[in-house]
Amino acid sequence: MSDYISHDHEHDGIDRRGFLHCMAWAGTGLLWTVSGGVLASRTLAQIAKAGDSLPAATDLSFLQISDSHIGFSKDANKDVTETFKIALDRINAMPTPPAFLIHTGDLTQLSKPEEFDTFDEVLKSCRTKDVFYVPGEHDVLNDGGKLYRERYLKSVEGKGSGWYSFNKNGVHFIALVNVLDLQAGGLGQLGDEQLEWLEGDVKDLGADTPIVVFAHIPLWAVYPQWGWGTSDSERALGYLKRFGSLTVLNGHIHQVLQKVEGNVTFHTAMSTAFPQPAPGTAPSPGPMKVPAEKLRSLLGLTSVQYKQGKTALAVVDSNLS
Amino acid sequence: MITLTHKNKMAALLCGMSLLNLSLFALGGEMKNADSTKQNRIEIKDFAFNPQSITVKSGDKVTWINRDEEPHTVVSVEKQFKKSSALDTDQEFTITAGAPGTYSYFCSVHPKMTGTIVVVK
Numbered sequence: 001m002s003d004y005i006s007h008d009h010e011h012d013g014i015d016r017r018g019f020l021h022c023m024a025w026a027g028t029g030l031l032w033t034v035s036g037g038v039l040a041s042r043t044l045a046q047i048a049k050a051g052d053s054l055p056a057a058t059d060l061s062f063l064q065i066s067d068s069h070i071g072f073s074k075d076a077n078k079d080v081t082e083t084f085k086i087a088l089d090r091i092n093a094m095p096t097p098p099a100f101l102i103h104t105g106d107l108t109q110l111s112k113p114e115e116f117d118t119f120d121e122v123l124k125s126c127r128t129k130d131v132f133y134v135p136g137e138h139d140v141l142n143d144g145g146k147l148y149r150e151r152y153l154k155s156v157e158g159k160g161s162g163w164y165s166f167n168k169n170g171v172h173f174i175a176l177v178n179v180l181d182l183q184a185g186g187l188g189q190l191g192d193e194q195l196e197w198l199e200g201d202v203k204d205l206g207a208d209t210p211i212v213v214f215a216h217i218p219l220w221a222v223y224p225q226w227g228w229g230t231s232d233s234e235r236a237l238g239y240l241k242r243f244g245s246l247t248v249l250n251g252h253i254h255q256v257l258q259k260v261e262g263n264v265t266f267h268t269a270m271s272t273a274f275p276q277p278a279p280g281t282a283p284s285p286g287p288m289k290v291p292a293e294k295l296r297s298l299l300g301l302t303s304v305q306y307k308q309g310k311t312a313l314a315v316v317d318s319n320l321s
Numbered sequence: 322m323i324t325l326t327h328k329n330k331m332a333a334l335l336c337g338m339s340l341l342n343l344s345l346f347a348l349g350g351e352m353k354n355a356d357s358t359k360q361n362r363i364e365i366k367d368f369a370f371n372p373q374s375i376t377v378k379s380g381d382k383v384t385w386i387n388r389d390e391e392p393h394t395v396v397s398v399e400k401q402f403k404k405s406s407a408l409d410t411d412q413e414f415t416i417t418a419g420a421p422g423t424y425s426y427f428c429s430v431h432p433k434m435t436g437t438i439v440v441v442k
Contacts (some may be wrong), residue, residue, distance in 0.1 A: 074390045074410070110392055110407060137430050141392060141407035184398045184427035184435055226368075227433045284367035286391050 060169040063091060063098040063128070064214070066251030067271035069138065070119045071109035076274035076287035077295060080109075081122060087272040088126045097128050099168065104269060105136030105179070105216030105250035107152075111143070116151055131156070135162060136216040136252060137179040138241050145180060165201050172205055174198065177214040178230045188217030188230035195232060199239045210245040218250040220259060220266045223279035228253055237264065253285070361418075362386065363436065365393050365408070365428075370436035377418045379440050384415040393434065398425040 056124045068084045077083060083139040091098065108115035123131070133152040135145055149162050156164040156175070165174045175197070178188035190198075202211070213219065219236065230236075240246050246264045254276035259266040274295075282288070361381055364371045367386040377383055387393050387408040395405040395414050401424050409417035418440045428434035 076390070110409060138392070141394075141430065182429055182432040184396075184425065184432055186432045225433070227431055284369075284389070286368065286389055 042276060060171060061096070061098050062168070063101045064104060064249055064269050065091075065101060065272060066104040066269040067106040067254055067273055068103070068119060069106055069109045069271065070077070070122075070272035071112060072273055072287070074287060075289045081118060082271040083295075084119075084122055084272045085125065088122065092125070094126045098134060099128075100130035100175075101126070101128055102175075102214050102249065103134070103171055104130045104214055104249060104252065105134050106138040106271075107133070107136070107148075109138055111139055111141040112146065113147065116147065120151070132166070132173070132175060132214075134155065134175045134215050135177060135179055137182075140180055145177075159197055160193050163197065171210045172202070172203065172292065174211065174213045176213060176219075176236070177203035178215050178217045178219070178233075183231075186231050187224060187227055188215075188219075188233075190215075190230060190232050190236055195235055195239075202239060202243075205243075207242050208244055210247075211240055211243045212247045212249065213240065214249040216250065217252045218257075218266065218268055219248050222253060222257060222268070226279065226285040228279065240264075253279075254288075329346055331402075343410060353430060364388055365434075368393075368431055369418055370428075372436060373435070374437040374439065376439040376441060379418055379442055381418045382415050383418055384413055386413045387411065392430060393428045394430055395426055396429045402426075404429070 020301055065087055069080050070084065089275045091101070098119050107119045132155075133148075135148045135152075139145065139148045149158060153162055153164070156166060158164050159181045161177045163175055163177050164171060167173070176190060177192065180189075181191060182189055205211075215230070217230055218228055219230050219233040237246075241264075242305075244263055248264065248266045250266070250268045251271070253268050254271035254274065255268065255269055255278065257266075257268045275290070276285050277288050351426045361375065361377050361383045363375060363383065363385045365385055368391070369387065370385070375383070385395050385405070385408070387410060390410055392407040392409055394407055397404065402416050402419065407430065408414055418438065419441050424438040424440065426436050426438065
């Protein structure tokens with residue numbers, strides 16, 4: 001396939017063919033850019049192709065990775081460590097490194113110390129060293145998240161079961177935990193203590209402060225029948241609705257889904273490990289098996305990008321094989 | 322002609338005992354299968370407990386086995402019996418049914434998954 005750009009509708013130095021071409025890899029990540037309180041995302045492959053233009057033009061860029069599931073070795077992907085490495089390689093290949101990474105949970109498959117060890121060891125290859133975490137349910141399986149908190153909250157002031165906030169370049173980031181103390185029959189849950197903390201955390205911020213919230217399970221009702229939602233997320237969003245720019249980043253469902261409601265953008269990221277079925281299209285939300293030769297193309301199959309100043313989402317759905 | 326030495330006699334005796342033990346063991350297994358224990362198996366498949374409701378006698382064993390590629394747990398809603406650790410694929414968890422009553426449980430990883438054990442005398 002030629003790298004020649006035949007159609008450049010967006011005048012961004014990349015056409016659809018070129019975009020699909022460079023999406024042909026398994027590990028995925030999105031580069032988030034904040035400029036003037038408006039968030040935009042582009043895939044890592046796009047950044048690699050687009051040169052310096054995007055990061056240089058912005059105030060802050062960071063990167064989201066999700067659902068590494070280190071330790072998983074079933075048919076859906078027998079080598080999740082390798083695809084995690086590939087994702088990190090893509091980050092390292094970016095002409096301008098992101099300021100930091102966020103990982104939206106499920107670092108491991110079974111919360112085992114050796115799985116966390118492998119995750120940490122592989123992550124050492126990443127040139128971007130600052131990483132902010134939230135736990136997935138797979139990271140807190142048997143100890144209520146004790147081991148996770150010991151390892152991944154060293155650079156922040158974790159409260160309660162591990163929630164925290166921090167500021168970067170005038171943007172307020174809020175890391176929430178919605179995978180603990182879940183109730184029978186229910187969904188993800190934040191709980192009263194965390195919600196009260198959240199209310200206090202943002203009360204003195206100006207409404208023009210861009211807010212980025214990240215948590216593992218979606219904070220919107222993606223598909224409650226599969227548990228893809230958070231029971232008390234509406235209360236959290238109530239504390240945040242006065243802000244002019246609110247972006248909610250989640251993982252958990254191993255596919256890109258987006259919803260824009262007024263000034264709120266909800267987004268779920270792809271996994272670096274294996275895909276999961278679209279809501280309601282399978283008997284259960286378990287790992288989706290595809291032929292080995294199709295794994296990468298499937299993971300790279302759907303990508304979505306925001307562009308600054310645009311409300312419409314650009315979605316690419318293509319088979320890259 | 323083979324002469325049974327003392328050593329050989331001992332070996333034959335041990336061998337015979339082993340066979341006897343094996344057959345007794347097998348018999349025990351059959352007896353075990355013949356009682357209600359075999360029926361008290363709950364398969365975890367496609368993010369659901371199957372059967373979702375099961376009736377057992379007090380003192381019976383109840384065993385869950387995870388057939389999903391996703392870890393699941395078995396947790397009593399009212400903390401009435403010990404909870405399982407995370408069960409990986411094909412791992413089992415067994416409890417002994419206690420006093421008669423209705424026991425609700427769920428998977429603490431995927432709380433949409435719920436089930437009930439009814440214990441009778």
